Amino acid sequence: DTGVSQNPRHKITKRGQNVTFRCDPISEHNRLYWYRQTLGQGPEFLTYFQNEAQLEKSRLLSDRFSAERPKGSFSTLEIQRTEQGDSAMYLCASSRTPGSPYEQYFGPGTRLTVT
Amino acid sequence: GQQVMQIPQYQHVQEGEDFTTYCNSSTTLSNIQWYKQRPGGHPVFLIQLVKSGEVKKQKRLTFQFGEAKKNSSLHITATQTTDVGTYFCAGSLNNAGKSTFGDGTTLTVKP
Numbered sequence: 001d002t003g004v005s006q007n008p009r010h011k012i013t014k015r016g017q018n019v020t021f022r023c024d025p026i027s028e029h030n031r032l033y034w035y036r037q038t039l040g041q042g043p044e045f046l047t048y049f050q051n052e053a054q055l056e057k058s059r060l061l062s063d064r065f066s067a068e069r070p071k072g073s074f075s076t077l078e079i080q081r082t083e084q085g086d087s088a089m090y091l092c093a094s095s096r097t098p099g100s101p102y103e104q105y106f107g108p109g110t111r112l113t114v115t
Numbered sequence: 116g117q118q119v120m121q122i123p124q125y126q127h128v129q130e131g132e133d134f135t136t137y138c139n140s141s142t143t144l145s146n147i148q149w150y151k152q153r154p155g156g157h158p159v160f161l162i163q164l165v166k167s168g169e170v171k172k173q174k175r176l177t178f179q180f181g182e183a184k185k186n187s188s189l190h191i192t193a194t195q196t197t198d199v200g201t202y203f204c205a206g207s208l209n210n211a212g213k214s215t216f217g218d219g220t221t222l223t224v225k226p
Contacts, residue, residue, distance in 0.1 A: 031212065042119075042203050042216030043158060055212055059116075091157060102148050102207055102214060106157040 002026075004107035006092050012113045013082055020078045021110045025094030031101055032075050034067055035091040037109070043091055049075060050097065082114045117142050119206045121217035129225050134191040136220035138204035146207050147180055147187045148214060153200040161189075194224050 005024045013019050025032050030051050035043035046065065047057040051072040064082075069075040079086055089111050093104040118141040128134050138147065146165045150158040162171055164180035164187060171178045177190045191198055201221045205214035 033213070035216075040218065042205075042218045045213050045215065048212050050212065093158075100163070101212065102146060102163050102205075103160050104148075104158075104214070105160065108157055 004092055004094055004105050006090075006107040006110050008110060009108060010111045010113075012115065015082060015084060015114055017082055018078065018080045019082060019112065020076050021090055021092075021112075022074060022076050023092030023094075023107060024074045025092070026096075026105055027073075029094035029096045029105070030072065031095045031097055032069055033093040033095075033104060034075070034077050035093065037089045037091055038087075046077070079112075082112075084114050087112055087114045117206065117208060117215045119204060119215050119217040121204060121220050123220055124218070125221050125223075127223045127225065128194050130196060131193050134194050134198070134222055136189050136202050136204075136222075138187040138189075138206075138217055140185045140206045142185070142208060144184050144206040145209055145211075147184075148205045148207075149178060149187075149189055150203045150205065150216075151200050152203065152219070156200075158203060191222075194222070196224050196226055198222060199224050 007022045033048040034046040037043045047067050049069040064080045067077045089109045091109045093106045095101050095104045120139050148163045149161040152158045168182045169180040175192045179188045201219040203219045205216045207214045
């Protein structure tokens, strides 16, 4: 069990640029979640996949955000035309269903800074 | 939409004192989870509660799920410096896939 990994760990970008983050879940986990966390707040749900199917996307999520999990393994989160308000920690988590779908294992996160 | 609120936001205790954080949901939950996030770290799963009135213990930690499944609490007995961090509850509805996190209670422990 190598845990959930995320790359890059840090990203600094200029406003208006596109960024893409990658998440590799625990290998036997079929659910994958994306969250955003800012200082002093809890993780905010963005979207989640079961295998390759995107089952839910937050209504708060701008159309500039898109996520994929093409083969049901790793996932990417892309933010287009970044804004300063996008600066946050982006967390990925994975879990297994059936079994323990709510026992989520989090990765170390990607810290995004938009200048 | 569903809201999960936690109180207090911060708690400072002397080592050896007890600590309790409370979680309240605006809607009835199907289950609730608790996570701990150390400073600079990521959330780590602690436990899941499913049944009305359920009580679970992990060493010095006691977790409760309210009878109405709208509230929960985490109690730590005789805190230690290793308990420092932010404790989050996360609630799920109707066995849906996602969980809604509260904003956490940050615990600091003075040795």
